[in-house]
Amino acid sequence: MAPQLVFPDPRSAADLLTFAGRAARLGDPAVRLRAAAGTLAVSAAPLSPRGFGEDTPTVLGMRFLRIDPELACDLLVDAGALRAGDDATRVALPDSGVSAAWAGISPPRGGWVPGDPVPVENLARAVRRGVDEVARALPASPGEDLVRTVRTAVWGAEDTELNGLIAGVAFAADALGFLGPDAGGEASVLRTGTWTRVTLPRGHVLVRAGNPTGLTAVRATGIR
Numbered sequence: 001m002a003p004q005l006v007f008p009d010p011r012s013a014a015d016l017l018t019f020a021g022r023a024a025r026l027g028d029p030a031v032r033l034r035a036a037a038g039t040l041a042v043s044a045a046p047l048s049p050r051g052f053g054e055d056t057p058t059v060l061g062m063r064f065l066r067i068d069p070e071l072a073c074d075l076l077v078d079a080g081a082l083r084a085g086d087d088a089t090r091v092a093l094p095d096s097g098v099s100a101a102w103a104g105i106s107p108p109r110g111g112w113v114p115g116d117p118v119p120v121e122n123l124a125r126a127v128r129r130g131v132d133e134v135a136r137a138l139p140a141s142p143g144e145d146l147v148r149t150v151r152t153a154v155w156g157a158e159d160t161e162l163n164g165l166i167a168g169v170a171f172a173a174d175a176l177g178f179l180g181p182d183a184g185g186e187a188s189v190l191r192t193g194t195w196t197r198v199t200l201p202r203g204h205v206l207v208r209a210g211n212p213t214g215l216t217a218v219r220a221t222g223i224r
Contacts (some may be wrong), residue, residue: 002083002092002093002094002095003092003093004085004086004090004091004092005033005035005040005067005068005071005085005090005091006067006068006089006090006095007065007066007068007077007089007090007091008065008067008068008089009066009089010088010089011093012040012065012066012067012089013084013088013089014088015063015065016040016042016065016082016091017082017083017084018177019031019042019044019063019081019089019126019176019177019203020042020080020082021079021080022044022175022176022177023044023046023061023079023176024078024079024080025175026044026045026046026047026175027046027148027151028044028045028048028050028100028102028103029044029063029078029079029080030044030045030076030077030078030079030098030099030100030103031043031044031076031077031078031079031082032044032074032075032076032103033073033074033075033076033077034073034074034075035067035068035071035072035073035074036072037069038067038068039064039065039066039067040064040065040066040067040068040071041062041063041064042062042063042064042065042155043060043061043062043063044060044061044079044176045058045059045060045061045100045102046060046061046149046168046171046172046175046176047059047152047155047156047168047171047172048057048060048100048101048102049101050101050148051125054152055152055156056148056151056152056156057096057152057155057156057166057168057207057208058102058105058207058208059155059166059168059169059205059206059207060102060107060172060205060206060207061172061173061175061178061203061204061205061206062203062205062206063067063176063202063203063204065182075093076097076098076099076100076103077093077094077096077097077098078094078098080135081093081094082094085208089129101138105208107192107195107197107206107208108110108192108195109194110192111192112189112190112191112192112197113190113191113192114188114189115163115189115190115191115196116163116189117161117186117187117189118162118163118165118169118186118187118189118198119185119186119187120179120183120184120185120186120187120200121181122161122162122170123162123170123173123174123187124168124170124174124179125161126159126161126162126167126169126170126171127170127171127174127179128171129159129167130154130155130167130170130171133154134150134151134154134215137150137153137154138150143183143223154167155167155171157167163189165189165198165207166198166207168207169196169198169205172205173187173198173200173203173205176202176203176205177202177203178200178201178202178203178205179200180202182201183200183201184200184201187199187200194208194209195207195208195209
């Protein structure tokens with residue numbers, strides 16, 4: 001029998017399946033499931049670099065759900081492989097996990113300071129502009145490499161209506177269902193170091209500025 005996540009209510013289980021269903025339609029269908037102290041942090045990457053030196057920004061979507069307080073886990077699974085469990089409060093996990101480069105990075109837990117909020121209507125307009133730009137830039141039958149290049153150029157560009165945030169923030173919020181009718185008037189913005197977090201009632205979008213390679217500066221060695 002496949003292992004199952006046990007939620008305190010059917011709504012939380014349904015929320016996970018809805019989030020996973022949206023993530024499965026994106027370029028990287030993996031979802032990360034981290035549970036501790038009764039909270040499940042579910043994250044996906046609507047945009048992320050696939051290779052060394054690629055310019056695609058790292059944009060994560062995250063939602064927090066209530067879960068069995070005794071559960072502690074950190075899993076990366078195929079979003080499309082999550083299924084309803086034995087009853088409405090359970091979600092069945094796939095038999096094996098997957099790997100994704102973006103899952104190796106985690107936003108800081110502390111040190112966040114407030115930034116200028118962003119009107120939700122500006123996020124919605126940024127989505128429409130971006131979708132139109134991508135459609136105009138792509139030929140009838142584009143290859144995967146061209147699609148990634150165009151998406152990186154469009155969604156990785158800063159948007160003045162978003163107070164300098166990249167358009168990919170709006171793309172992620174829309175793709176993961178955060179721009180629903182209950183989104184309110186403004187999305188709050190917090191910053192720390194290279195990270196920015198945009199918060200809406202249905203979830204968070206996190207952006208890391210730049211894509212560090214992990215290499216350090218060259219230092220002189222040997223006998224002096």
